[in-house]
Amino acid sequence: MKRNSEKKVSFFTKFRKSRIFWPLIALVIILIFDGIYAPGFFKIGIVEGHLYGNIIDVINNGAPLILVAIGMTMVIATNGVDLSVGAVIAISAAMGAVLINPALGNELISNEILTQNISHTPLPLIVLANLGAGTACGLFNGFLVSRAKIQPMVATLILMVAGRGLAQLITNGQIMTIYYTPYFWFGNGFVLGIPVAVYIVIAVVIAATLLVRKTSIGLFVESVGVNAKSTYYSGISEKNIKLIAYTFSGFCAAIAGLILSSYAHSADANNIGLNYELDAILSVVIGGTLMAGGRFSLIASVIGALVIRTFTITMYTVGVPANALMAAKAVLVLLVILLYSDQSRRMINKLFERGKRKKESTDA
Amino acid sequence: MPKIKKFLFTNGPLLATILIFIVVYIIGGQLYPAMKKPQVFVNLFINNASLLIVSIGMTLVVLMGGIDLSVSGMIALTSVATAALLQLNVHPILVMLLMLIMGIILGSAMGCIIHYLKVEAFVVTLMGLFFARGMAFVISRTSITISDELYRYLALTKIPIPFFDNAGIYIPTLVGIVLLIIVYVISRFSYFGRTVFAIGNNEQSALLMGMPVARTKIMVYSISGFCSALAGIVFSISLLSGFGGYAQSMEMDAIASVVIGGTALTGGQGNVIGTLFGVLINGTIVSILQLNGTLTSWWTRIGVGILTLIFIGVQSLFYIRKKRT
Numbered sequence: 001m002k003r004n005s006e007k008k009v010s011f012f013t014k015f016r017k018s019r020i021f022w023p024l025i026a027l028v029i030i031l032i033f034d035g036i037y038a039p040g041f042f043k044i045g046i047v048e049g050h051l052y053g054n055i056i057d058v059i060n061n062g063a064p065l066i067l068v069a070i071g072m073t074m075v076i077a078t079n080g081v082d083l084s085v086g087a088v089i090a091i092s093a094a095m096g097a098v099l100i101n102p103a104l105g106n107e108l109i110s111n112e113i114l115t116q117n118i119s120h121t122p123l124p125l126i127v128l129a130n131l132g133a134g135t136a137c138g139l140f141n142g143f144l145v146s147r148a149k150i151q152p153m154v155a156t157l158i159l160m161v162a163g164r165g166l167a168q169l170i171t172n173g174q175i176m177t178i179y180y181t182p183y184f185w186f187g188n189g190f191v192l193g194i195p196v197a198v199y200i201v202i203a204v205v206i207a208a209t210l211l212v213r214k215t216s217i218g219l220f221v222e223s224v225g226v227n228a229k230s231t232y233y234s235g236i237s238e239k240n241i242k243l244i245a246y247t248f249s250g251f252c253a254a255i256a257g258l259i260l261s262s263y264a265h266s267a268d269a270n271n272i273g274l275n276y277e278l279d280a281i282l283s284v285v286i287g288g289t290l291m292a293g294g295r296f297s298l299i300a301s302v303i304g305a306l307v308i309r310t311f312t313i314t315m316y317t318v319g320v321p322a323n324a325l326m327a328a329k330a331v332l333v334l335l336v337i338l339l340y341s342d343q344s345r346r347m348i349n350k351l352f353e354r355g356k357r358k359k360e361s362t363d364a
Numbered sequence: 365m366p367k368i369k370k371f372l373f374t375n376g377p378l379l380a381t382i383l384i385f386i387v388v389y390i391i392g393g394q395l396y397p398a399m400k401k402p403q404v405f406v407n408l409f410i411n412n413a414s415l416l417i418v419s420i421g422m423t424l425v426v427l428m429g430g431i432d433l434s435v436s437g438m439i440a441l442t443s444v445a446t447a448a449l450l451q452l453n454v455h456p457i458l459v460m461l462l463m464l465i466m467g468i469i470l471g472s473a474m475g476c477i478i479h480y481l482k483v484e485a486f487v488v489t490l491m492g493l494f495f496a497r498g499m500a501f502v503i504s505r506t507s508i509t510i511s512d513e514l515y516r517y518l519a520l521t522k523i524p525i526p527f528f529d530n531a532g533i534y535i536p537t538l539v540g541i542v543l544l545i546i547v548y549v550i551s552r553f554s555y556f557g558r559t560v561f562a563i564g565n566n567e568q569s570a571l572l573m574g575m576p577v578a579r580t581k582i583m584v585y586s587i588s589g590f591c592s593a594l595a596g597i598v599f600s601i602s603l604l605s606g607f608g609g610y611a612q613s614m615e616m617d618a619i620a621s622v623v624i625g626g627t628a629l630t631g632g633q634g635n636v637i638g639t640l641f642g643v644l645i646n647g648t649i650v651s652i653l654q655l656n657g658t659l660t661s662w663w664t665r666i667g668v669g670i671l672t673l674i675f676i677g678v679q680s681l682f683y684i685r686k687k688r689t
Contacts, residue, residue: 081486081487083490144673148676148677150629150676151629151630153431153486154431154619154629154676157433157616157619158616158669158672158673159669160616161613161616161665161668161669162665162666162668162669162670164662164665165662165663165664165665165666165669166662166666168662169662169663169666173662275494278490278494281487281490291483291484291487292484321501321505323497323498323501323502323505323608324498324501324502325498326494326495326497326498326501327494327495327496327497327498327499327501327502328498329494329498330491330492330493330494330495330498331491331495333487333491334477334483334488334491337483337487338477338481338483
């Protein structure tokens with residue numbers, strides 16, 4: 001009997017010390033809040049063979065954020081940050097919208113041509129262009145950080161500001177509306193009743209996890225984050241690891257741009273993917289990856305992104321305006337970072353252990 | 365000869381910036397004769413008054429090896445709060461004082477978090493940016509106009525400049541120039557200023573030398589908050605309204621101006637005077653693009669981004685060479 005309870009405790013401690021413990025707790029707290037204050041939050045129905053409901057919404061709308069958060073995790077693990085993800089989303093979306101535009105290259109642009117359900121370029125090419133544009137942006141960031149040795153924050157800040165300008169340049173300053181229905185499949189399509197975006201996310205998560213856990217890339221990334229110089233001295237090209245991380249982040253943001261523009265049926269260079277850098281950083285820190293780099297967990301970041309998404313949708317359900325939410329999120333990020341700081345962690349662990357000791361003494 | 369060489373080395377980036385400004389302005393003048401008018405030159409100061417103030421605060425922060433991304437949010441928050449308070453018929457002088465105090469409090473709060481809780485400066489100030497913008501939208505989701513007498517007087521009174529016909533300057537424009545002189549004197553000739561440079565060069569050794577690192581760091585972020593609030597007041601005077609979406613991405617312009625002005629992003633190297641020329645170069649490029657007319661607003665964003673990149677590159681080359689010699 002005693003042994004059994006001991007085992008249970010050890011499992012619990014193990015779980016408590018694992019990376020997904022805190023994000024899961026946060027998710028559960030928000031869901032409990034929803035259960036009390038927003039009845040009907042958990043309702044899941046089936047309409048025309050598609051699942052629908054708030055929970056499905058969280059996963060479907062959260063897909064771009066999860067993707068961006070995965071890329072951001074890699075970058076933050078190398079002790080960097082990518083502030084340009086929002087701009088990269090805009091560039092990727094703009095790229096898609098422009099290539100679809102049936103009037104592309106036409107002298108005569110009329111509303112009839114514009115609103116036709118045809119595409120100027122074949123769909124696979126468009127997807128390739130989307131992903132290519134984002135990856136190129138990531139590569140650019142990576143070069144600035146790894147080769148030009150500019151601080152990550154400043155290097156990506158340049159693209160954060162100039163990127164939306166570039167996106168506007170691509171769309172010629174207009175909000176492009178997309179009328180080509182096959183393009184909508186990525187954001188609005190369903191396979192077996194589940195949104196396509198979810199499959200994309202799962203594929204990327206599995207691929208990324210295999211990449212970082214089954215090859216040594218994950219270990220290299222962590223070692224660069226802990227100490228770039230000693231990594232270099234142990235014969236690992238720390239430059240290329242950083243380059244890969246930023247390129248991957250750009251790639252992930254590009255997929256997010258594809259999904260978002262497909263979901264919204266348009267590309268608005270000024271507003272698409274707005275504040276995604278905030279949400280992505282927030283997801284990663286909630287996932288327990290330190291801003292200083294080092295150990296990371298992709299799954300924890302995914303849960304972090306779900307927490308953010310659920311939090312956002314909950315706040316909308318309760319009736320908080322979008323802009324005010326920004327302030328709340330900013331405070332949340334700071335609180336989480338403070339919570340994860342060494343001092344407070346030690347304090348919490350001490351509290352737990354004290355409670356355990358008390359229990360043991362009463363047991364005895 | 366060695367003296368000249370040393371002078372060139374210590375003041376190289378500043379001289380380069382001034383030279384670039386003169387060259388850019390002359391090229392602009394050749395392309396667009398309108399730029400030769402004195403008023404267009406004075407307009408550089410008028411249009412960039414708030415950017416100059418923000419950049420001065422940013423220079424101190426960057427000199428110390430930190431960064432403050434919250435400035436544009438603070439400007440937006442100040443403009444909205446000013447407009448909202450003035451709508452409630454609060455006395456304008458009191459409003460200005462309140463705004464400045466708010467700036468100092470927010471700035472010092474960020475400084476405390478950065479120093480005592482050891483969180484990266486850019487994370488804290490990025491959150492400060494989102495917080496300030498969010499709060500601005502909490503106060504009002506739409507633009508509020510300012511119809512206060514004093515604000516209108518400050519906004520619309522033109523002071524003629526002696527010796528130049530038809531050229532004038534507005535009262536808020538002078539704020540930035542006065543502030544520049546004050547900050548220049550403080551940064552060069554005071555204990556506080558030298559401490560800022562010391563922290564920027566090496567925080568650890570500054571601490572070991574017994575310098576008041578904590579106090580200086582928090583003070584610098586407070587000064588940056590103060591400058592942003594001041595810039596917000598100037599901004600709201602020049603536009604006579606307040607809106608949470610104002611001054612979008614001005615932190616980037618400010619950082620660009622600081623970098624173009626020859627201040628190293630790694631800290632410890634630089635000059636406030638250079639920042640003035642950084643702002644002027646920024647303004648000249650914007651006015652050239654405006655005079656051109658066919659180039660649209662997003663080109664300014666791309667242009668400023670590219671220029672910053674070039675300057676960071678040049679700077680790192682320069683400082684690497686300096687270290688070797």
